[in-house]
Amino acid sequence: MSGCQFLKDISSYLDSQLSENKKLRMEEHLKQCKACNEELANLRALSQKLKSWQAPVLDLTFDSLVKNKIVALELAKETGKMKRKTLSILIPSGAVAGILIVSFLSFQMYMKNSAGGRLKLGVDEIGGLYEPYYSESSYDGKSAQDRGNKKQVQSVDMAHRSQTMASADKFLRLQSSANNKEDSKEKSSGVYHNEGREGVNFFSPDADFEGQSIVGRRGVGELAKSELDVYARKRIDAGFQSGEGSVIVIQPTLPATGVGEMIIRSAELTLEVESGKEVYRKIADICREFGGYQAESNFSKDTAGRESGRVTLRIPKDKFLSALDKLSELGKVKANNTYSQDVSQDYANLKAQLDAAMVVYNKMLEALQKRQTSITEAVRLESELTPVLRKIENLKNQIEKLNNLTSFTTITVNFYEAEVSAKVLEETKQLVKENMLAAKINAVRYFAKNLPFLGLVVGLAIVAFVVILLCATLITHLTKRG
Amino acid sequence: MMQHLADDELMRKYQEGEVLAMDELLRRYRNPIYHFAYRVCLNIQEAQDVTQEVFLRVHQYKDSYMPQGKFSPWLFSIAHNLCVSRLRRRKWWALWPRMQDDPDELVEVESPGPSPDVVVQDNEAASRVKECIQALPFLQREALILREYQNLEYQEIARILKKSLNTVKTLIHRARQTLKAKLARYIVEFRGGLE
Helix, strand or coil: CCCCCCHHHHHHHHCCCCCHHHHHHHHHHHHHCHHHHHHHHHHHHHHHHHCCCCCCCCCCCHHHHHHHHHHHHHHHHHHHHHHHHHHHHHHHHHHHHHHHHHHHHHHHHHHHHHHHHHHHHHHHHHHCCCCCCCCCCCCCCCCHHHHCCCCCCCCCCCHHHHHHHHHHHHHHHHHHHHCHHHHHHHHHHCCCCCCCCCCCEEECCCHHHHHHHHHHHHCCCCCCHHHHHHHHHHHHHHHHHHCCCCCCEEECCCCCCCCCCCEEEEEEEEEEECCHHHHHHHHHHHHHHCCCEEEEEEEEECCCCCEEEEEEEEEEHHHHHHHHHHHHCCCEEEEEEEEEEECHHHHHHHHHHHHHHHHHHHHHHHHHHHCCCCHHHHHHHHHHHHHHHHHHHHHHHHHHHHHHHHHEEEEEEEEEECCCCHHHHHHHHHHHHHHHHHHHHHHHHHHHHCHHHHHHHHHHHHHHHHHHHHHHHHHHHHHHHC | CHHHCCHHHHHHHHHCCCCHHHHHHHHHHHHHHHHHHHHHHCCHHHHHHHHHHHHHHHHHCHHHCCCCCCHHHHHHHHHHHHHHHHHHHHHHHCCCHHHCCCHHHHHHHHCCCCCHHHHHHHHHHHHHHHHHHHHCCHHHHHHHHHHHCCCCCHHHHHHHHCCCHHHHHHHHHHHHHHHHHHCHHHHHHHHHHHC
16 A cells, blocks of 8 residues: 555545546546555545534624724724824924914013013012112212212122122122113212112112102111012002003112213122132133233132132223123122222312412413523522422322223132032042942952852753743643643 | 625725625635634634634725635635734743633533534544644644635645645645544544445
């Protein structure tokens, strides 16, 4: 049986899968080969026997189940499409709405800032916390020029308020520099008259009167903060209600420089800095940047290694506030004292004296030239002229000195390093970094030392895992068979 | 009306949106596909899932079907792919004995049928046949099932299994030889009965 070459095709013959040619040959062969006939009969019987394994019948609900699934699938597809469509509309509309909202809010903020916002900030930040006092009192109802000279306004902040002060002061200076031109124009309407209002003055065409009346009623330095608040809010409300957008200017304690004004201005700034050397270098840079010069400088280092110094700068008067701003940024402002001395009257007096002396001198010179005098007479006249000439020279010098003092402002910067300076911090950080690195190196060394042991453990774990898997599979297999 | 249409024609109608065509396709092929899946997966629940998935895929990919008179091989090839992926998944799950279950056994017990007294002999033979087919290598089993139970041509089987014609011939031949050896007793009894 096993020798017949047709045996392997019996299966195909049974399934009618032979070609016509092969089929004919097979039929011829089957007539004479008993083994092949036996095989064919066996396969037929097998085929019949296999039919005895009937598969179960499907549930009647199967069709509806499939159809429901198809409907659900279609719905999901439609929902997906709808979602995509909705998103394609929602996203751009959301973006447009977002842009509109942001624009609207920005516009509102801008309007608020330009009208009353700054005042609110000014009152809260400055009126509440920044409370300078004045070495010389008071508002006496005269203009700065009339009042005479040496009106000194000193604003000293407490150390624990230094930061607030720095920001408030900066704010004030910014306001001041922004309104510098207006200050000069409004000088006559009371810029310098209102220094008595605890450092916060309000100027507007219609606000001035009310502000002054408050001051007048309560006296200098007595104006309560709450009243200032109320007043400020009143002004904001008035501004918004009237819709005029009235300009409310917060005047700093520092008098502004007017054109033609002769005011000596100076400031003393105390800074806590991180690196003394760095700040010293930066101060020199700032001085150069503003076209000034260093009048005096001092730099030292104490036993603990803390650096400190004192630098006196002469800065052109029109750059005073900007320079002060820039210098304040060099460290934490601990104190900021500003002084101003109005020497306009002195200047006017000196000018008048000079003019008078010049007149005397000219007349004496004219008399000397016209008159025919003797030598002794000429010597006498000459000796009379000498004190006049000396006086003229002296006056000229004084005027020159005043010019110099007023055209350049003086800023003295005191700086010192904080007790725990950034340098120490940096050193600590470096130390920690080095320790971390050492720890890492130790860990790597430990790992390298124990690598064979670790490898062994990992290898054993893998082997154990594989063995467990094999056992599990084997048990399952055996259980199934059993 | 749909009953007289060929498979390709039904598919074409379904592609055009005729929903009733799916009803006819379901009527024609739900049981063949289900039986095929059952005999391959040997699990009723999985067979139902596969059958359902086959018709869902027919719906999903109806537009990609090109009517060339090969609808049933296409259907069976989908079923074959699904069975293969399921068995592959099951193979991995089988590595964890606790998670493995064999609901087929329970279903066999619970499934309604004629009285055991009447059909005890047939049942014995049937379960032996099932065991022997189950013990066959996967491809031999599939080829044999497609030939013996679905009456597909060798050419169609080759297309479904993505094998050559000769391979299919060999697979079926080997499967029959194995089964012939294992079921020799039943074959002799059967032939004796016939004679």
